[in-house]
Amino acid sequence: MREDACAVAVPFYDLWHGDGHVPMVRELLPPLLAGVRRSVVEIGAGTGLITELIARETPAEIYAVEPSLGMRSVLLSRLAADPGLLRRVTVLPCGALDLEVDEPVEAVVMISVLQSFAAAGRAELWRVLRDGLEPGGRLVFNWRDRAPAVPGDLEVLGSYQVGRHTYAVAGQVLAAEGERVTSRFVYRVERRGTVLSADEVITTAHWPAGHVVAAELKEAGFEPGDAPAGMQVWHAAGPAHVR
Ligand SMILES: C[S@@+](CC[C@H](N)C(=O)[O-])C[C@H]1O[C@@H](n2cnc3c(N)ncnc32)[C@H](O)[C@@H]1O
Structure with missing residues (x-):
């Protein structure tokens, strides 16, 4: 698969x-x-x-x-x-x-x-x-x-309440060259500040x-x-x- x-x-x-x-x-x-x-x-x-x-x-x-x-x-x-x-x-x-x-x-x-x-x-x-x-x-x-992407720190891009849990997406640019931008995203579920899960994805986009x-x-x-x-x-x- x-x-x-x-x-x-x-x-x-x-x-x-x-x-x-x-x-x-x-x-x-x-x-x-x-x-x-x-x-x-x-x-x-x-x-x-x-x-x-x-x-x-x-x-x-x-x-x-x-x-x-x-x-x-x-x-x-x-x-x-x-x-x-x-x-x-x-x-x-x-x-x-x-x-x-x-x-x-x-x-x-x-x-x-x-x-x-x-x-x-x-x-x-x-x-x-x-x-x-x-x-x-x-x-x-x-x-x-778009303005040229610049590598930077991980920032929270969105945070949402789902019942008693918080779903948050954070992201950062890792590298940018020409139209290629490689970014890291972290998808986190939290309960009263305790992280229940955190999954990371690294992707390359073309702009x-x-x-x-x-x-x-x-x-x-x-x-x-x-x-x-x-x-x-x-x-x-x-x-x-x-x-
Ligand atoms: C950011 S999402 C946009 C989804 C939807 N168009 C929207 O605006 O809500 C990008 C979508 O493109 C799909 N995708 C990625 N590569 C693709 C390809 N080669 N052909 C068709 N779809 C693709 C992904 O699986 C994903 O669902």
Whole structure:
């Protein structure tokens, strides 16, 4: 069985991200899905926080791509609690590069996933997504230019009360070079100051500058669309652009 890099983070995911990027996406994503009616691929659906939003904002069938068993388990529980979602969402237990859909889709949504891909993987990702989209179909994702990361001390990033216990996430940048940032995260459960469990994960993320991402997308056959700061919309070029 493949190792699940997200396993340790899963119990903390909705707590932490519910007040992280998700409120911004809840505000900015709906207008970018206007007119989408038939089909959406969601890359890296995680626990389904954004899947729910897509389902609320469009009548489309959704393909939710999620390679992590832990994340997928929460996603399936979320779907199971809502018969409408259960009918409409197909969960694909694979990574984006192994995406296969029966026919090209109207839209691809990818929220807080791009940093998982190094440059070579991104080139392949854009090709796969472009091939999965109808001509003119839209790719929507969140991205913003960031200040260069600087190695530092471990800091608490979020702390949440769950019954009598506290769930805390702490993080620190260990190393940064070019677009590669290696960070350490510690996921801790505490009871009145006593640590019940503490799990550590070291991950490398990739944060290319916006102009790098734009050049890659143009090279892959996408054309830029209008989007508010923090979000990106790109359209798969029509048949005339097929490579
Ligand atoms: C930060 S979470 C975002 C989850 C969800 N989109 C959200 O915003 O709540 C990143 C997700 O991307 C998934 N992921 C990582 N590598 C991936 C890949 N190669 N293809 C698809 N998903 C991937 C992870 O398993 C994780 O669920």
